[in-house]
Amino acid sequence: MEIQKPIAIVGGGVAGLTAANFLKQNNIPFILFEAGNKLAGLAASFTDSDGFSYDFGAHFVTNRLANAIGVGAECRLVKHYGEAVWLKGKSYSYPFGLLKIPRMSLSFVSTRMNALGRKQTPSLASEWFSQKYGRALAQEVALPLIEAWSGAEAENLSSAVGASLPGSIFKTLYLKTASLITGRAVACGYNKEMPESAGVWHVYPNGGTSILCKKLAEGLDDYIKLNSSVEEILVENEKVVSVKVKGEMYPVSAVISTAPANILAKLVKGSSALKGAAKFRYRPMVFVNLRFTGRDLLPDTVLWFPEKNFPFFRLTEVTRSMPWLAPEGKSIITVDIGCEKDDEFWTMNEEKLVELCLQNIVEVIPDAKKRYLGYNVLRTPIAYPVFLNEYEKERKDFSKSTNIDNLLSIGRNGEFSHMFMEDVYWRTRKKVNNLINHKVDDKIV
Ligand SMILES: Cc1cc2nc3c(=O)[nH]c(=O)nc-3n(C[C@H](O)[C@H](O)[C@H](O)COP(=O)(O)OP(=O)(O)OC[C@H]3O[C@@H](n4cnc5c(N)ncnc54)[C@H](O)[C@@H]3O)c2cc1C
Incomplete structure (x- = not known):
C-alpha cells in the first residue's frame, strides 16, 4: 500500500499497541488515539497502599507471549493453575x-x-x-x-x-x-492461533499485565495521543479518508480500530458496510x-x-x-x-x-x-x-472483513471474539501485515 498519510490506530490496549509496535518496526507512519488518560485498556493493572495488586479481572499470561513482547526475563513462573x-x-x-x-x-x-x-x-x-x-x-x-x-x-x-x-x-x-x-501451569484454553503444548505455560510480569503494554509502547511516545477519542471515521467511495478527533480532521491512509465492533459501526460515516455489526x-x-x-x-x-x-x-x-x-x-x-x-x-x-x-x-x-x-x-x-443467534450471519461476515479495504477491526472487542492476549497479539500482527502488504493469508509474523 502506498503510505504517505499516517495510519490511524483507534485504542491503546494490547491490540492497538501491538499494531503500533509492528508499524514502527516496518517504518510505516501512524498515529495512535486513546480515549482514556492511560494505555493498556482491559490489560490495566492496579496496586493499593496495603500491598495488594490487581488486574482487570484475573489475568494469566503465557511465557510465549511474554518472550515475544520482550518481557520474558521480567516474569515469574506460575507453578499451578487449576x-x-x-x-x-x-x-x-x-x-x-x-x-x-x-x-x-x-x-x-x-x-x-x-x-x-x-x-x-x-x-x-x-x-x-x-x-x-x-x-x-x-x-x-x-x-x-x-x-x-x-x-x-x-x-x-x-x-x-x-x-x-x-x-x-x-x-x-x-x-x-x-x-x-x-x-x-501449562496453559490450557488460552491460545488458538499458536499450538497449545507442554512447552507453553503461565508466567506473570512483575508489575502486572500492564507491563506488556508498557513494553509494546516503548519509544512510541511521539506517536501516541491520550485523552483523544476518535469521534468519526470518514469513508468516501468505500475507502477511509480521515478521522475526526476532538473536532479536528486527520487525513489517514487507513484505520486500524480496536474499539468494540458495535461502536466502530457507529463511528463510520459515509458507508453502510458495518451496519450488521451495529447490533452486536x-x-x-x-x-x-x-x-x-x-x-x-x-x-x-x-x-x-x-x-x-x-x-x-x-x-x-x-x-x-x-x-x-x-x-x-x-x-x-x-x-x-x-x-x-x-x-x-x-x-x-x-x-x-x-x-x-x-x-x-x-x-x-x-x-x-x-x-x-x-x-x-x-x-x-x-x-x-x-x-446471539439473531446476528450470527452478520458475525460471520464481520469475522472475515469490515468490507472496507483500508479499515481493520482488531483485538478482543474489535474482532467481537472472546480472545486472550496471546491470540490478540498474533492475530493483530498477521492482520496488520496483510493490510500493509495487500495480502490475505494466515501466516503468523
Ligand atoms: C474478565 C476478563 C479476564 C481476562 N483474562 C485474561 C487472561 O487471563 N489472559 C489473557 O491473556 N487475556 C485475558 N483477558 C482478555 C484480555 O484482557 C483482552 O484480550 C485484551 O486486553 C484486549 O485488548 P484490546 O486492545 O483488544 O482491547 P482493550 O483492552 O479493550 O483496548 C481498547 C482500547 O481502545 C480504546 N478506545 C475505544 N474506543 C475508542 C475511541 N473511539 N477512540 C480512542 N480510543 C478508543 C479504549 O479506551 C481501550 O483502551 C480477559 C478479559 C476479561 C474481560
Missing part, C-alpha cells in the same frame, strides 16, 4: 473430578461414541455443548455457565460460543497431566476484589458456579497461582458478576455488592466474614461478546 466446579455444596476439580461422577462420565462416553462419524456442527449452543461434553455435563455445568456469562438463554446463542472455550476434554487431560509432571452486544461485568487473611481459601484457583442461586458465576483466588499479588498470609478473591447495564448489580453500591458476595461465599469459606479485610470494585460494560 479449575473446579461447585455443585450441590461440593467442589469437583475440572476435568478429572467431574469425570469421576458416573452420570457425567457415562453421558460423555456415550456422546463421544455417537459422535463418531458425525460431521455436521450444530448451529445452536445448546446442541453443540450436549454433543461435545455429553448431556449431563452440558445441562448441569456448561450451559448454565454460558448463560450466566452471556446473559442470554442457551437456545438463543450460536454454537460459536463454544469456540472460545478450551479444546477437547482429551487435550485438556493431556495439558493438565503435563502441568502435574512439569510443575508449571457485549456482556457488562462487575468484578469485586475481596481481600482476606489466609491462603488457599478456595479449592483451586478458579471456582465455577453453574447453579443459579449464586449471584456470581466465578470466583478466582488469583493468589493461589500468583502468591506475590498479596502480602504474606493474605489473599485476593475476585468475584465475577455478569450483569446488564443499569440492572440491580451494575447500579448496586459497593458496600452492598461486598455484603452480597460475602453472604454467598460463606457456603465455600464458612469463616469468610471473619477473614475479610477490604475490597475494590471494577466495572466494564464490554467484558464478553455475546454470540
